[in-house]
Amino acid sequence: MTREITHEATGPKIVDEDDIAEQGNVAICMCGLSGNYPFCDGSHQVTADEEDGTLYKYEGDDDENVRHEIAEMVFTDSE
Numbered sequence: 773m774t775r776e777i778t779h780e781a782t783g784p785k786i787v788d789e790d791d792i793a794e795q796g797n798v799a800i801c802m803c804g805l806s807g808n809y810p811f812c813d814g815s816h817q818v819t820a821d822e823e824d825g826t827l828y829k830y831e832g833d834d835d836e837n838v839r840h841e842i843a844e845m846v847f848t849d850s851e
């Protein structure tokens with residue numbers, strides 16, 4: 773399983789004490805799908821049925837995490 777995630781942010785999220793107080797136990801999102809990035813919000817659950825060897829593209833930053841299977845990822849600057 774591999775996934776392609778589109779993010780529009782161009783800078784970091786500074787995590788401060790207020791974030792930690794608000795979040796309680798902090799889990800950092802590693803799947804790339806959280807709507808509360810960098811914190812895990814449970815969105816990773818939609819990846820549970822991803823299959824090995826399949827490439828997925830998740831569209832949008834909404835709660836639905838619309839997923840598509842894609843055939844390949846092509847880089848325009850590769851030769």
Ligand code: FES
Binds near residue numbers: 801806811812
């Ligand atoms: S690990 Fe990404 S939402 Fe939980």
